[in-house]
Every structure is written in C-alpha cells, then in structure tokens.
Amino acid sequence: MKEKQPKALMDSIWPRVRRKHLFPEIPVPKMAEPVEGTEIEAAPKEGVGLEMKGKQMTIHTAFLTQLKGKMSDEDAMEALLDHGVTHYTFCPWDFYTYLMLYAESKRIMTDKDLAKQVANHFIDVVSDTHCVKKKKTEIPQLYRHLTKGVIEETMVSLYQEIWGMDLGCPPSGKRKKAREAVIRRLTRIPYLDRTRWPESIQRFARSIKPLLLEQQEEEKGGTGKGENNPLGEHDLNHYSHEEIEQGLRDYARKSMALPEFREVVEDLADELKEAGYSMEGGMGRGRGSPLDADVLFYMKLAESYSLPVRKTIVEKRGSLHPHSHSPWEVGSPYHDVDVWTSFGKIMPGITQVWKKREGKGRGKVEGVPDCLIAVDSSGSMINPRKILSYAVLGAACAADAYLRNDSRVAVYNFSDAPMGGKEVLDYTKKREMIYRSLCKYFGGGTALDLEDLIPLVQSRKNLDLFVITDMKITNLETLIGYFAQINNRITAVHIGENPYSSRFEKAAENKKNISLFAVKRKEDIPNIVLGKIKEYFRETF
Amino acid sequence: MKGSPQTKARASRLSEHRRPALQNPFQEFQSYSFLTKNIPLDRIVQSTEAVMDQIRLGYEKLLEEEAKELVWMVQYNTIIKAYEVAERYVREIDYSAEDIEDFCFALENTQKIPYLIPGPAGLYISALCNYAKEEEIVLKLSELKTEINLLGFRLTKGKRLLIEGDGGDFTGIGLEGGDLVVEGNAKNWTGAGMRSGKILVKKNIGLHTGEWMMGGEIHVGGRVRGLGNIVEGKVFEREKMVFPGKVRHPNMYY
Numbered sequence: 093m094k095e096k097q098p099k100a101l102m103d104s105i106w107p108r109v110r111r112k113h114l115f116p117e118i119p120v121p122k123m124a125e126p127v128e129g130t131e132i133e134a135a136p137k138e139g140v141g142l143e144m145k146g147k148q149m150t151i152h153t154a155f156l157t158q159l160k161g162k163m164s165d166e167d168a169m170e171a172l173l174d175h176g177v178t179h180y181t182f183c184p185w186d187f188y189t190y191l192m193l194y195a196e197s198k199r200i201m202t203d204k205d206l207a208k209q210v211a212n213h214f215i216d217v218v219s220d221t222h223c224v225k226k227k228k229t230e231i232p233q234l235y236r237h238l239t240k241g242v243i244e245e246t247m248v249s250l251y252q253e254i255w256g257m258d259l260g261c262p263p264s265g266k267r268k269k270a271r272e273a274v275i276r277r278l279t280r281i282p283y284l285d286r287t288r289w290p291e292s293i294q295r296f297a298r299s300i301k302p303l304l305l306e307q308q309e310e311e312k313g314g315t316g317k318g319e320n321n322p323l324g325e326h327d328l329n330h331y332s333h334e335e336i337e338q339g340l341r342d343y344a345r346k347s348m349a350l351p352e353f354r355e356v357v358e359d360l361a362d363e364l365k366e367a368g369y370s371m372e373g374g375m376g377r378g379r380g381s382p383l384d385a386d387v388l389f390y391m392k393l394a395e396s397y398s399l400p401v402r403k404t405i406v407e408k409r410g411s412l413h414p415h416s417h418s419p420w421e422v423g424s425p426y427h428d429v430d431v432w433t434s435f436g437k438i439m440p441g442i443t444q445v446w447k448k449r450e451g452k453g454r455g456k457v458e459g460v461p462d463c464l465i466a467v468d469s470s471g472s473m474i475n476p477r478k479i480l481s482y483a484v485l486g487a488a489c490a491a492d493a494y495l496r497n498d499s500r501v502a503v504y505n506f507s508d509a510p511m512g513g514k515e516v517l518d519y520t521k522k523r524e525m526i527y528r529s530l531c532k533y534f535g536g537g538t539a540l541d542l543e544d545l546i547p548l549v550q551s552r553k554n555l556d557l558f559v560i561t562d563m564k565i566t567n568l569e570t571l572i573g574y575f576a577q578i579n580n581r582i583t584a585v586h587i588g589e590n591p592y593s594s595r596f597e598k599a600a601e602n603k604k605n606i607s608l609f610a611v612k613r614k615e616d617i618p619n620i621v622l623g624k625i626k627e628y629f630r631e632t633f
Numbered sequence: 634m635k636g637s638p639q640t641k642a643r644a645s646r647l648s649e650h651r652r653p654a655l656q657n658p659f660q661e662f663q664s665y666s667f668l669t670k671n672i673p674l675d676r677i678v679q680s681t682e683a684v685m686d687q688i689r690l691g692y693e694k695l696l697e698e699e700a701k702e703l704v705w706m707v708q709y710n711t712i713i714k715a716y717e718v719a720e721r722y723v724r725e726i727d728y729s730a731e732d733i734e735d736f737c738f739a740l741e742n743t744q745k746i747p748y749l750i751p752g753p754a755g756l757y758i759s760a761l762c763n764y765a766k767e768e769e770i771v772l773k774l775s776e777l778k779t780e781i782n783l784l785g786f787r788l789t790k791g792k793r794l795l796i797e798g799d800g801g802d803f804t805g806i807g808l809e810g811g812d813l814v815v816e817g818n819a820k821n822w823t824g825a826g827m828r829s830g831k832i833l834v835k836k837n838i839g840l841h842t843g844e845w846m847m848g849g850e851i852h853v854g855g856r857v858r859g860l861g862n863i864v865e866g867k868v869f870e871r872e873k874m875v876f877p878g879k880v881r882h883p884n885m886y887y
Contacts, residue, residue, distance in 0.1 A: 200776055225672050254674035273771065277731055282678045291742070295735075298776055 098123045098153045101165055109173045112227050116181050117422065117439060121149040121173060142172045142324040146332055147422070147440055149176045155322065162237040163230070171234040174227060175323050178219035179330070187331045187339025188346075189289070190215075195347075195356050196290045200297035204359040206304050210297045212326045213247060217296075218283045224255050225284065232257050238322055242307055246271060246278075246300065253279045274299050328363045332440070334421040336369055337392075344392040350480045357385035386477045387527045393480075394488035401460050401493045404554065404581070415449035449498065460497035461554035461581075462519055465490055466545070467530055468561035470507040470538035473587075476531050483560050486585055487530050490558045491523075501526050502548050507534030509541035516544055539566045542574055549578060557582040563593040572599040575606060582606045681735070684728050688736050689746060691722030692757050700750050707752055707782070707803065715753055716786060719760035730770040733761045737774055737781065751801055755783030762794050763787060774798035780820070785813040788830065802839070805832045808849060824851045825861060843868050843876065 106120055124143075141155035151172055159168045184190040193214060198207035223229045235248050236259045248261040253275060277299040281292045328336065344353055357364070361383050369383075420429060420443035434443040467487045469476075476484040491501045500519040503526055507513035513534040517525060538561070549555060563586040565571060572595070575582060582605055586593045593610060600606040699715040737758060740749045758781065762770050768791060774781075780801035785794050788811025799817035808827035814835070821839035824832050829849045837855035844861025852869045860868060860876055868876040 221672070221674060225670055225674075254672060254677065256673040277734075279674070279677055280681045280731060280735070282682075283674065285678075294776075295738070298773060 098151075098156065098165070098169075101169060102151070105166060105170050105173065109170060109177060112174070113177045113181055116177055118147050118149070118177065118180060119441065121151055121176070124150050124152045139322070140324060141168075141322045142176050144176055144179065144324050145329045147180070149173065159234075159237055163233050167230040167233060171230040172323065174223050174229040174231055175216075175220060175234075178223045179215065179326065182222045183215050183218040183286075183289075184326070186342075187328075187335045188342035190326070190331075191339055191343045191356055191360075192290060192346075193293050194360070195343075195352060196293045197297045198355070198359065200294055201301060201304070203308075206301075206308065207297075207359075209243075209304060210300065211293070212321065213243065213300065214293045214296050215326050216321075216323065217247065217250065218289075220251070221254060221283050232259060234323075236260050243300070243303055246274060246303060249275050250278045254283075270302070274303060328360065328367045328369075331367070332421045333367075333369065336364070336367065340388065341392040341395050344389050345396040348393075348480060350386065350389050350476075350478070353389045354385040357383060357388055361385075384524075384528065384531075387524065387531050389480075390476065390484055390488040390531060391492075391523065391527050393485060394492040397489045397492075401497055403460055413448060414446035416447045417444040418447050419443070420445045459554075460494060460499045461556050462500040462502070462552065463490065463494040463556045463558055464502045464504065464545075464548050465530070466504040466506065466540070466557070466559045466561070468507070468538060468565075469505050469533045469535065470513075470562075470564070471535045472538065472562050472564055473533075475533045475535065477533060483562075483585075483587065484530050487558065487560050488527060490583075491526050491530065494556075495521060495523055495526070503529035504544060504548065505529050505532050505534075506538075506540055506544075508537040508539050509544060510539055511536070513537070514541065514544060516548070518548075537566065538562075538564050540571050542570060545574070549580065552580075555580050559584045561585075562587045563590060563596055565592065568592055568596060572596060575600070576603065579605055583609070585609045681732070684726065684732050685735060685739065687726045688728060688732060688761070689739065691719070691726065692736075692746065692754070694722055695719050695753055695757055696748060696750065700748075700753055712752075712756065712783070712786070712806075716756045716760060719753075719757045720764070723757070723760040723764050728761065728765070730765055730767045730772075733758060733765065733770065734772050734774070736761070737772060737777060740781075741778060749779060751779065751782040755781045755801065755803070756786055758784060759786035759788070763789055763792065765792075769793040769795070771795045772797065775817070782820075785811070785832070788813055790830065799836075800834070804834075808832065810849075818855070822861070824849070824866075827851075827866070 102121060102123055110116065110118075139152060139154055139158070141152055143150045143152070151169060155172075156165045156168050159165075184193060190211070194207060194211045197210040197214070198204065201207040201210055220231050220235075223231055232251065232255060235251060238244065238248075240248060240261070245261060248259050249271070251257070252259050252261060278296065281295050281299075282288050283292060285292070331339070340357075343356065347353055364383060414430075417430060417433060420434070420438070420440065422440055426438070428445040428448070429438070430444050430446050437443060465487050467484065473483055474481040491503075494501050498521075500521050502519045503515070503517040505515040505517075513536045515529050515532050517529040520526065549557070557580050559582065561584075576599070582603075584596065584600070584606060586596070586609070589610060593608075597608050597610070600608050695715065695718050698718050699711070739745050740754055758772075762785070770793070772795070774796055775798035777798055780799055782801035783803045783806065784796060784800050785805040785808065786803075787807045787809050788794055788805065790810025793812040793814070795814045795816070797816045800815045800819040800823070802820045802822055803825065804815060804819040804823045805813045805827060806822065806825045808824065808830040810828070810830045812831050812833075814833045816835050818836040819832075819834045819838045822841045822844055823834065823838050824842060824846055825844040827843070827846045827849045829847075831850045831852070833852045833854075835854040838851075838853045838857050840859035841861035842853075842857055842859065843851055843863045843866060846861075846863050846866045848866045850867045850869065852872075854871065857868065857870045857875060863876050866876070867874060
C-alpha cells in the first residue's frame with residue numbers, strides 16, 4: 093500500500109485530533125521538510141519533532157523518518173499533536189501559569205537555566221499524563237522509541253510508574269539506586285491537581301535537582317551538550333503579545349511582590365526581548381531599551397486596577413469612535429470585534445478589532461481632561477524600587493486611567509524640589525516615560541516648588557490634578573494658597589494622620605474642587621482611590 | 634373538522650417538511666465518548682494523601698497532649714514523655730521514608746499544619762524514622778527553611794539516617810547504636826547523652842557537643858565550636874581525635 097504524504101497524513105489526522113481535544117482554536121499544524129543537502133542519517137541524535145510558535149505547531153518530517161520502523165508516521169504524528177495541543181488546553185495553559193511554575197522552580201533551583209529545565213519537564217509530565225488519562229493517545233509509544241539521556245530516561249521511568257505501562261526503560265546505570273530514589277519521590281506528586289501545581293513543582297524540582305546538577309557538571313566537563321527536547325522546548329515563543337501582557341499583569345497582581353516580579357522578569361528579559369516584547373506595547377520592534385522590571389511591575393499592577401474616570405466638559409473633544417483595525421488575539425476582549433471584516437469568525441489571524449480614538453467634537457462635549465500627577469518621593473515615603481510603594485501604585489493607577497481615556501499625563505515627582513530634588517515630565521502619552529518618572533525616588537526633604545507647577549497648570553482650562561503625599565511638606569501653606577486660586581479638579585491623597593494633613597484638610601474644607609483623602613493603612617490606597625475618584629467626580633460633575 | 638388533532642398533526646408534519654433541516658451544532662459530540670482511565674498515579678496520590686493525613690493527625694495529637702500552650706521546654710522528662718506519646722501514634726501508621734520527608738516540608742505549610750514547634754516536631758520525626766520499615770532513611774531537607782531540633786533522637790542500631798541539609802539543636806541525642814549523617818551543619822548539644830552509634834556532621838558543629846555522652850563516636854568534617862562534659866566516647870574533628878586526648882576546656886570556644 094502506498095504511504096500517504098506527510099501533508100495528506102496531516103489533513104487526515106488533524107480533524108481527529110481537534111475533535112479529541114474538543115476543538116481547540118489552533119491553526120492547522122504545518123509540516124517542515126528537511127533542508128536539502130542535509131543527511132538525516134548523518135545526525136546521530138533525533139532532532140526536534142515538534143515546534144510551537146504562537147499557536148502554530150510545526151512537525152518536522154525528518155523526525156518521523158527517524159522513527160520509521162519503530163512506529164507508524166500516523167501514530168507518531170498524532171502523538172506529537174496530542175502533546176502539543178495539551179500544552180494549550182491543559183498545562184501550562186497560559187503565560188501566567190508558566191511564570192508561576194518558573195518562579196516556584198527557581199526558588200529551589202536558584203539557577204535560571206536549571207529552573208527553566210525543571211519547569212519544562214514538569215509541564216511535559218503534567219500535560220502528557222493528562223493526555224494519557226483522558227484521551228486515547230500514542231504518546232506512550234512515542235516515549236518508548238525516543239532516544240533518551242539521563243533526565244529523559246528518568247522521566248520515562250516515571251511514566252512507567254504513574255501510567256502503569258512498560259515503556260522499555262528498566263532502571264539501569266551506575267547510579268541505579270539513586271535514580272530509583274528520585275523516581276520514588278517523583279511518583280508521589282499529584283501532577284493533575286492544578287491547585288497544587290506551585291507545591292508540586294517545588295517537590296518535583298527538589299527531587300530531580302541532583303540529576304540536573306550532575307548533568308550540568310557533565311556539560312561543563314565537555315561530556316556533551318544537553319540534547320534538544322524532541323517534543324519541543326517550552327519558551328516564550330508559545331505566547332502572543334496579548335498573552336504575555338495578560339500573564340505579566342496576572343503575575344504582578346497575584347504575587348503583589350516587587351522583588352519576585354523583578355527576579356522573574358530579569359531572568360526572562362532576553363527571551364521577552366527576543367519575542368519582541370516592549371513595555372510600550374507592540375511586537376516585532378527588535379532590541380530596544382532594556383526592560384525595567386520595576387517600572388513594568390507598577391505598569392502591570394496598575395492595569396489590573398480599573399480606575400474609572402468621570403468625564404467632564406471639555407472643548408474640542410468627543411467620545412471614542414472606531415478609528416482603525418488591529419488583529420484580534422486569544423485573550424483579547426470580544427466587544428470591539430468588527431464582525432464584518434472578521435467574516436463572522438472568532439479566530440486568531442482572521443478576526444479584527446476596532447481600535448478606538450477620541451475624536452474632535454463640535455464645541456463643548458464630554459471628555460476626559462489631561463492630568464498632572466504630583467507624587468512625593470521624599471525620605472518619609474517608601475522607595476518604590478525596593479518594595480511595593482502604594483503611593484506610587486496609586487499614582488500609577490491614576491496615570492493608567494487617564495491614558496486609557498486617551499488623555500495626556502504630566503508627572504511632577506518631588507522631594508526637595510527647590511534644591512533640585514525633582515523630576516518634571518511634560519504632558520505625554522508615552523506610558524513608559526510616565527511610569528519611569530513615577531518610579532524615581534529622591535529620598536530627601538519634602539518641599540514643592542510652585543515655579544515648577546505653575547507652567548504645567550497655567551493656560552490649561554481642562555486639567556485634573558492628582559497629588560499623592562504624606563503631607564509633611566515644609567511649604568504646605570504655599571501649596572494650600574495655590575490650590576485656593578485654581579479651579580481645576582484636585583484629588584489629594586495623603587498617608588496617615590499628622591498635623592500637616594489636618595491643616596490641609598481644614599484649608600480644603602470649603603473648596604468644592606478639592607477632594608482630600610486620608611488613609612491609615614497604606615495598602616488601602618489603590619482601592620480607596622478608585623472609590624473616592626468616582627465619588628468626587630460624581631459630586632463635581 | 635377544522636382544528637381537529639389529525640389536521641394539526643398533518644399541518645405540523647407539512648411545515649416540518651418545508652422547513653430546512655436544522656443542524657444540531659453539538660452533533661459532532663454525539664459519538665464522542667470521554668475516556669477517563671484510572672492510572673496508577675491516582676492510586677499512588679490517594680494513598681500518599683491518606684498516609685499524610687494520618688501522620689499529620691498524630692502530630693496534632695502530640696501537640697495537643699504535650700504542647701497545649703504552644704510552648705515546649707526542652708527538659709529530660711518532657712523529651713521522654715513527648716517521645717513516648719509520639720511513638721504511640723507512629724506505631725499505628727503504615728508509612729515509607731518518603732512520607733517522612735513530605736511531612737517535614739508539610740510542617741512549613743501553615744495551611745496544612747497550624748503549628749511548627751521544632752522540639753515536638755523533631756521528636757515526632759525521630760519516632761517516624763525509628764519505626765520506619767526501611768533501614769536507611771534519606772531526608773532531603775536542604776530546602777527546608779526551618780531548622781528542626783532533636784532529629785535522630787534515639788536512633789536505634791541497624792538504622793541509618795542521612796539528613797541532606799542542616800540539623801538544629803540536640804541533633805542525635807540519646808543515640809542508641811544508629812548511624813546518623815548530617816550533610817550540613819549541626820547546632821548545639823549534638824550527640825548529648827548518646828550511648829552508642831556514630832554521628833557524622835560533614836560541616837560544623839556547635840557548643841556542648843557530646844554533653845554527657847556515654848559511648849559512640851562523633852565525627853565532624855568542619856569545626857567543633859565547643860565540647861560538652863563527655864563521660865565516654867570519641868569525638869573527631871577533621872579526622873583528628875579531640876576527645877579523649879588533650880582536651881580543650883569543655884564548652885569553651887576553640
């Protein structure tokens with residue numbers, strides 16, 4: 093019987109695989125032919141069988157050729173597809189899960205390369221075990237025929253134990269006893285319990301750490317470079333820009349810990365850059381400025397808090413209207429999908445969303461004004477680059493809210509301003525610049541210089557002011573006097589109770605445009621700012 | 634007759650005939666059968682959890698009986714009494730060496746075990762080691778954040794306990810012929826009151842080492858900070874015998 097061509101084989105297998113995995117939204121996998129002139133037989137080791145970039149899976153025909161005589165092309169291809177699809181449908185599922193697994197593994201391994209290897213092996217064990225338990229799959233057969241190194245052999249021995257199948261991998265080698273002890277520990281982990289993955293990967297890492305260290309030593313000694321995973325490496329290529337954004341946002345929100353976030357982002361900085369990720373958004377811009385993990389932390393955390401801004405009467409402004417199209421990606425909201433240009437389909441690569449812009453209205457219309465954020469970075473405030481500063485987070489939330497409404501934001505970061513302890517950023521929509529300014533820390537005395545503020549406020553009829561400080565400002569009277577003169581909407585947030593804040597409170601009592609907010613617990617800032625702004629705008633509008 | 638049931642049925646059949654056939658969007662799934670196999674992992678995880686629950690329960694009961702105020706003083710009679718209680722609970726459980734290691738890490742998980750009191754915890758772990766089926770027990774505790782005291786208490790002859798990581802205070806006290814290896818450091822009062830057996834600490838050891846020891850050997854790969862009042866036995870520092878010999882003053886810093 094004539095053998096089917098790989099492409100034809102894929103066409104017949106893919107609908108079956110899709111159905112088996114309940115129709116995941118993944119494009120038809122591609123087949124990659126070997127480059128002409130390279131001898132397959134010349135390669136002593138098996139190459140990579142499956143590659144995953146974005147949602148696109150690619151199967152290398154050379155890999156199938158190498159398995160000839162051991163298992164049929166059809167079974168090998170189906171096993172590879174089952175493995176690949178389960179990464180999208182079960183583990184790691186999303187970028188946040190990958191980050192979380194990596195971070196937990198790093199706690200044990202301390203070395204970033206080893207932590208990545210552990211995360212990769214764990215993800216493979218989880219997804220393959222899920223597949224073997226829940227689907228009819230040829231994955232065990234594939235593992236039976238793969239060439240195995242020390243770690244792979246251990247993994248296959250583990251599969252033998254937990255799947256209850258003979259995969260032709262009896263425990264052997266000079267360190268048989270030690271390996272058996274590792275496998276005994278590995279078999280006890282509840283791989284399929286998603287809620288326990290953080291704890292499980294730590295146990296997994298603790299168990300295989302000696303083997304990985306041994307392998308690392310051998311590699312250093314020149315005994316051979318670690319082989320590529322034939323079932324594909326798990327890296328950031330799996331994720332789209334939207335998924336990376338969402339993952340970082342979730343990780344910042346769930347960890348709420350700046351040092352942890354910084355460590356993970358710095359470890360993955362090269363890969364993020366290679367994937368074209370930049371803080372300003374957009375992919376494929378190549379290598380630009382280095383990622384500032386601290387700034388990114390506040391940026392992502394602020395995006396997690398949706399701060400509503402009540403609109404006010406502004407001139408030459410209108411409401412948002414559809415402006416241009418951009419491709420829809422998995423994880424993006426559906427409400428802006430343009431059904432006409434998307435042919436009524438929700439599918440990455442086909443579906444398009446409307447990008448909205450605020451248009452110019454005729455005369456006075458509702459809109460969101462620009463905002464000047466004054467943030468105190470004196471010595472009495474927390475250094476936002478050391479631990480999570482709720483003052484900076486509050487300011488970041490406010491900045492995010494205005495930027496999302498297509499308004500511009502200026503930053504006045506002050507400590508001892510008359511002595512030069514200040515940073516002034518003019519009105520801009522450049523998110524990264526704004527957050528960099530907010531994260532700057534001077535740590536000196538606290539004094540405002542009105543000469544810096546006045547040019548930013550003057551000649552702007554529609555402008556909101558957002559001040560966040562502990563109010564221990566030496567020239568507080570000057571500030572109170574200035575606020576009494578202007579009619580802009582002012583939200584002042586101060587931390588803790590002190591005589592200065594009482595003085596400010598008293599002065600602002602009769603001013604309807606000033607809303608003062610005192611917080612006793614710094615941790616309350618992001619939430620209370622949200623509510624207060626709503627209340628304040630409701631009162632004044 | 635107009636409106637009779639037969640007429641209605643005929644009309645309905647006709648309208649059905651004219652209407653284009655509606656396709657059930659879930660038809661694809663009609664022949665789909667979910668395959669959920671039982672794999673050995675399910676059984677292993679289930680039995681592991683059950684054993685861990687029993688071990689945890691025993692520890693909680695020990696705390697209830699011996700550390701009601703969550704304060705526990707290390708005194709000769711409290712140690713003996715607490716160990717006897719621990720023995721009572723441990724004897725009833727069927728567990729493996731890996732369960733003991735898992736329990737050590739579970740101690741740090743406050744969601745599972747509310748209190749980690751290093752003294753009773755160490756005695757309970759020692760009882761688990763002494764009553765384990767295996768002759769050799771390896772506890773990989775290098776990632777443990779808390780130092781557990783009293784590990785290797787009364788380790789019996791024929792047993793070998795290897796601790797990968799550090800030991801706390803009172804490591805290997807009252808050793809009864811067992812072989813205790815600590816890959817890292819051990820703190821004060823190590824090997825106090827031991828009768829026979831061997832303790833090997835690969836790194837450094839603290840003060841009062843071998844206090845009132847009656848026999849056996851203590852080998853230290855690093856430095857001994859101070860020896861206790863030793864009755865009988867041998868202490869080696871970097872393969873050199875420091876007791877008996879030209880004894881430096883007991884409990885003095887070297």
